[in-house]
Amino acid sequence: MLRVICLVKFEVLREGKAKLFPVEVEITDINDNAPGFQSEKLELKISETTAVGTRISLQQSQDPDVGITSIQIYQLSDNRHFSLDVQTRTNDVKYAELVLEKSLDREEQAVHDLILTATDGGYPVRSGTAQIRVIVLDANDNAPVFTEAIYRARVLENVPKGSTVVSVKATDPDEGVNKELKYSFRTIVEKGSQIFHLDSRTGEVTVVGNLDFEESALYEIEVQAHDGGGLFDRSKILIVVSDVNDNAPELTITSLVNSIPEDSPTGTVIALLNVQDLDSGENGEVTCSIPSNLPFRMKKLLDNYYSLVIDRTLDREQASNYNVTITATDQGTPPLSSVTSIFLQVSDENDNPPIFNQTSYTSYVRENNIKGASVCSVKANDYDLEDNSRITYSITGTQIQEAPLFAFISINSETGAQDGGSPPLSSNVSVTLFILDQNDNSPHILHPSFPTDGSTGVELAPRSSEPGYLVTKVVAVDADSGQNAWLSYQLLKATEPGLFSVGLHSGEIRTARSFADKDALKQSLVVLVKDNGQPPLSATATVTVVVADSIPEILSDLSSLSAPADPQSSLTLYLVIAMASVSCLFFTFILVLLALRLRRWRNSQLFDSSNVTFSGVPVSQFVGIDGVRAFLHSYSHEVSLTTDSRKSQFNFSKTKYSNTLSSEQTCEIKDPILVIEDVSISNGNRTSVQVS
Template identity: 55%
Template sequence: MAARPKSPHCRRLVLLCVLWAARWGAAAGQMRYSVPEESDQGAFVGNIAKDLGLEPVALAERGVRIVSRGRAQLFALSPRSGSLVTAGRIDREELCAQSAPCLLNFNILLEDTLNIYSVEVEITDINDNTPHFGVEELEIKISETTTPGFRIPLKSAHDEDIGGNSLQKYELSPNDHFSLEMRSAADANKHPELVLQRALDREQEAVHHLLLVASDGGDPIRSGTLRIRVTVLDANDNAPVFTQPEYHVSVPENVPVGTRILTVTATDADEGHNAEVAYFREKKPKETSEVFELKSTSGDIVITKNLDYEDVKYHEIDIEAQDGPGLLTRTKVMVTVLDVNDNAPEFYMTSVTSSVPEDAPPGTMIALFNVHDKDSGQNAFLQCSLPQDLPFKLERSVDNYYRLVTTKPLDREQISLYNISVTANDEGNPPLSSNAQVLLQVTDINDNPPAFLQTSYSAYIPENNLRGASIFSVMAHDPDSGDNAHVTYSLVEQTIQEAPLSSYVSINADTGVLYALSSFDYEQFRALHLWVAASDSGDPSLSSNVSLSLLVLDQNDNAPEILYPTLPTDGSTGVELAPRSAEPGYLVTKVVAVDRDSGQNAWLSYRLLKASEPGLFAVGVHTGEVRTARALQDRDALKQSLVVAVQDHGQPPLSTTVTLTVAVADSIPEVLADLDSIKAPADPDDSGLTLYLVVAVAVVSCVFLAFVIVLMALRVCHWHKSHLMPAAIGGMGAMPAAPFEAVDGVRAFLQMYSHEVSLTTDSRNSHLIFPQPNYADTLVSQQTCEKSDFLSASQSLLEGNGEETLPQVN
């Protein structure tokens, strides 16, 4: 029964499966291509973009690149076409020697997703090598007794190409005695043998010259030649024979130089000179150095160079044994190099990040690297590790690729630089390890506000400071870096005594130094409370505040102020009264002063600076009381002038003086009479002036008497209405003492007194009666002091001399 033809639907299904399998293979991370050796640079290998499912322009955008290790870069990616091309000339024989197929493996990395694809490229052979014999001429000695059919092994040619381009056939130049036949060996190669076709006759022809041609199967065909010189000898009809057709030996790669690893032995059935066997090594083409040495007499094979498993795993040694007449035989020695753990793991950094922000989330990738060990087996089994105290971990990927990622958020203020040491250990005996250092800088973000060294500050400023002088300095520290740590200072705007803070102080935004914009007055305000703000230059900016108290220190910049006696407001001069009967210590008056400063600057002392009658009056140092120092005498002048100085205890001290006028009399007429009796010293030339003075005194006395009469009438009327005094005797009531208050809170209790002046009448005279002083300790304000009149009525009555004036306060 004939097979049914496949339907188109089945063929489409099969084709779809094939395409899906090819695409799945690429997506699984394995791509295979082939390219002939000796191709020009830029030769097309495969369409990477198509196999990755990408457009060619997307290769550069996604950071597709080739990752290989241990050798020069042989391939490149074309950014225009998305193809894999050759990066230079590729010699298959140099890479793979006789191995078939010749496969090169590398990886394709997509940096944006960090996906890795394995690529396998087969390097196909071209006919670029000519078959080559190890020698140019071969000499063969053969006995003339050799019977036809005798076989003589010949030198084999070597062709580094493989497949159809390798050695295919041998041809022998035409002759009457010899023919060429091929013999298959144990390595599946064919070796030429010279076969004797006719018996030799040395007498007819002692030497035969032959030409052996070796040809490959390439296009065009390449060939090499070997000249053969056959010398006819007598009776040597046996060639040497090895004890083994092929020798095998295994040697560790760390075996010392000079070690004998094997001895080959060949025997010859002949006797005498024909049985003497010598050993020779058949050198291969392009073998520039010998790893092994063959002792020609003993057949010992000795190591002459250090073996390296990672370079060559197998060594093939062709050995010939030749007897005395020249017959030879050959054998092969296969040396297997055993791996020892002599290579530490190697790191290949594929991608490394040098910095990461401190707010990077856990799982942020720091580095992608590959670890490779040139050893094999257990010696190449690797384990990578990190120190346990670091916030990082390793994630293993395909083909010994590792990702170094973070495990928790980083803090630059604690650790700003990480020197991460990655350790790779193999499992050899003894194990070997190597380290790779990854230097990671943690970049700053603005996550810390500026911080002041103290929670609050206080500073002392002397009053009357210079404008523009620096008065204090604050400093805030920001543990961030760069602009995030650049601190600027400012004042939180507020109002002080209905004026903006900026009119009092300013601050340098860069240094935090505060400057006074005005001269502070302790008497206006004693403390300035403000807030200083420190802001960094991050985005967004962070800030913090701190309170600052500026305390003004008092300076002695105010002189004492005289509160009593005050300057009369009517233009007259104040006069204090003292009776002639006053005993020593009699309180005449009291000087009251205050100082607007504070502390020691407001401590006052009083002293008598000048007196018209020295020794008559004394002033209390601390009280300011003016008392009589002795009893008044008749010879004492009616009017006494005293200058009292008031001084504070500041540095330097300030003082003020006041002039007091004290009238000494027992009655008003007596006061007037005494005032009239006051004359200047006699002078013959001053008679005119004296006359003027007498007239002036008389006028003043008349005015004064008129004023007294009017005043008495007003007093009598007032007393009558108030029913205070039934008698018709006029008198002057006591003036109330005005209270005093020290300036700026400096309280002084001032002992005041008042003179109660009573005017009594008898049948002839009027008298002034001086009762005991009335003391009152009262605290009043400066305004009250300025508005109050502390002159008693008696003092006004005694104001009779126009030449006397009240002294001004200094």
């Protein structure tokens, strides 16, 4: 027995992992339907000449149940002329045929009433009956015969109504009324009877309803031809309905993620879709596609399932959302398609560092600016969103004069670059600040320096000097820069106007003419040093020049060094008196020694003044610093003269040289020049004389 299986197929989706599992459910039949006949009364006309053994097909009983619960037994009520033969078709469907067991005699019995019973194999057993009335006809010895045992036809499901599907034809060699044939459907399903119509006279089968391949692709119809004498023949019609592409694919979204991070890896599933097409063959083969310019692709899973996955790296800064249009297209001619849209939001990740508007910044700020003054404005942008784009600013970098940079410059962290992402991203930009100089520093006199040991600095100029003789040089520096540090020198005041001149830019003091006898031994010069700033700043240096050719001449004229107006004149007088009372022997020794030194002095250059300090003056502000150092080396000496009530003695201190551009180191000169230019007298105290 052919086993009929009723299956329900569906798929189960496992949430979270986007996996599908196909499921098949078999529905087992129960005996809930009784057999029934299409017509409870059946009339058969049989000629009395019908031969014994003739088989007459009876109407098939209908039972919706299947298998063992369908019809299993046909039974016929007891009679002398007929028996029942049950046959089984290839599809396990049983049908009954009435077999003539004994010749009929219309004159003996014109009508035979029979009862046909159909019984199923269920539990409890169900059955149905039909009444069969057999009318015995007069002799008609030729029955109709169909030209074909099976008529086959193929028709498109969209064929218009009224179209002829097939024509059946039977022949009967009898004459008269026994030759007149009528065609009728013997067996046809209820749906088929609503779709097809058989012309009883012509045998044409036409379409009167709507064909639908998806509902039924095959119709098997049994047709019968009756002649006027009651004889008939039966044939089959097989109508195959051909599918046409009349159903567009149907898309159903079974799972969907509406928002996805922009750093999601490729292959991440966004949506699961189920696609169905009721057509068959190529008409039912469906492919899903999306526009090629999107960073996604369709991936086929099971037969009817697709997944939408990420195909390329997403970037929210380039596209923050996507409206993905999915098109399902079948392979029919012409193809049919359907579309559905998925709106996908790309959520932000902190994948963009702040970017400054410029690769570097340059700003100029004046020195001495007030605290809180704006120095420079920098701006950075971050293409991320919300916290990931919230920028804070901070200063990193070097130190200024061994102090942290933030001790001089601060930045507004909110408006002033690091974002607020997790982890935060940052970027750096170089900001160059040029400090513009202001003329806030007066010139600083390096030479002659102000004595710190009580001595008075004087310069020596021999009376025999020619015009242009270099007496000394005023050396000054300015801590400013540029034109603010350009210095100029001019003689502001002199004891003998026109005797000396000062170089405008060199600061060199030279003799302008030869010395005359009337020229005073002591010349006082006031030199003005002025910078080129706006407004200009200045400083003055007082230079004392002693005009003498020899030490004795200096000593003989010491009294002239003290003017009555000088408040220190009494001290000078005391010193002269004290020195005159010194031992002649010791004084002779000193004179010899001074003579020797004076001779060497005439052949040498002037030395640097001692203890000249450049500390605190930036090296960059010196122009020709080696020249300054050479000048100080040549023109500066220090001589001490000490006396008391018992003896007179000259103490010559060693000349000190200081390199103020590095550490303060001293250099000793073995043969210092002993030149006395100014003498300060103090009772019982040490007297220092500084010569520059």
